[in-house]
């Protein structure tokens with residue numbers, strides 16, 4: 423008999439949500455995480471926005487799992503006292519020529535089942551007097567959440583249901599055997615193995631590496647990840663009250679645009695920008711030299727913000743399936759029996775809105791097993 427019924431590789435929001443959802447049904451369940459604590463990578467380096475599901479292609483996994491995740495998250499937060507606020511959001515057209523883009527977004531979002539309302543410039547200004555606007559799109563169901571508190575909840579639920587979360591434990595090999603998987607891990611330089619009937623690859627920025635260790639040709643199958651850095655700059659507390667909800671510009675092809683993110687403590691930061699990395703080094707430094715470019719992006723929305731008001735803040739790295747200039751790709755969530763890997767599920771390219779979608783992704787994976 424295998425050591426584990428199910429092993430989840432990666433203790434980020436997605437891996438932990440899966441462990442919380444499945445540990446009752448699939449025992450013993452192991453989560454293997456390379457860092458000293460869970461949730462130290464992308465899941466704690468993001469905007470902490472509960473997205474409504476506006477931007478994603480109708481029928482895509484991103485759209486379906488974001489809309490369902492939004493509903494599930496508000497329920498989880500309410501029942502388990504996870505800090506959050508349904509703070510709402512405005513996408514503002516900064517000039518009249520962008521209004522057609524707002525209408526396109528409204529049609530896209532409503533096609534995903536999202537509640538949205540067009541606003542005149544006067545209506546936007548009544549809510550947010552300091553922002554530049556020629557009209558807006560209002561999302562009542564967009565919110566903010568403490569990502570750490572959400573992961574603490576997933577973690578304790580999984581633990582209470584018997585899951586073992588093994589930290590400082592890096593997966594270095596995965597081998598399919600006749601009835602199970604042999605997983606080799608490195609802990610403090612020491613190698614050991616664990617056998618598991620089924621495996622879920624939720625390894626975030628290394629999910630393509632894990633797929634490759636399991637024998638998948640990631641270049642041929644389109645699983646190869648590109649690292650795309652997203653940095654933030656923050657405003658001092660004295661200026662943080664200049665908006666009271668999330669304010670976004672109209673998105674570009676590649677990002678949602680540098681937006682105003684209010685956190686649960688009332689702090690205001692702007693970001694993320696987008697910068698593809700040539701290499702795969704996880705470099706989270708925020709270069710002061712970006713300040714001028716950030717200042718210019720922020721002033722599209724809030725003209726009174728000066729470059730010198732902005733302080734470098736956090737950086738996160740998006741695990742993107744598309745390279746620079748390529749069309750957006752959907753989440754890749756696949757059971758790999760067809761590739762000779764029964765009971766092996768890959769989750770690759772779980773970029774935004776992966777935090778929002780995490781409880782819905784967990785249910786979706788549960789149905790696949």
Ligand SMILES: Cc1cc2nc3c(=O)[nH]c(=O)nc-3n(C[C@H](O)[C@H](O)[C@H](O)COP(=O)(O)OP(=O)(O)OC[C@H]3O[C@@H](n4cnc5c(N)ncnc54)[C@H](O)[C@@H]3O)c2cc1C
Pocket residue numbers: 431432433434435436437438454455456457460461462463464465466467468469470471472473591592593594624625626627628629651652653694737738739740741772773774775776777778779
């Ligand atoms: C700048 C930015 C802003 C974002 N904003 C939002 C937002 O506002 N709302 C939203 O919904 N989403 C947002 N996202 C997306 C969201 O953060 C991610 O989709 C989500 O955190 C992905 O979670 P994960 O568990 O898949 O990945 P991760 O959090 O990266 O977890 C994967 C884990 O796997 C571990 N791991 C990797 N390799 C191994 C190995 N070999 N062995 C063992 N463990 C391993 C890692 O240490 C890591 O802890 C944003 C992302 C970025 C970068």
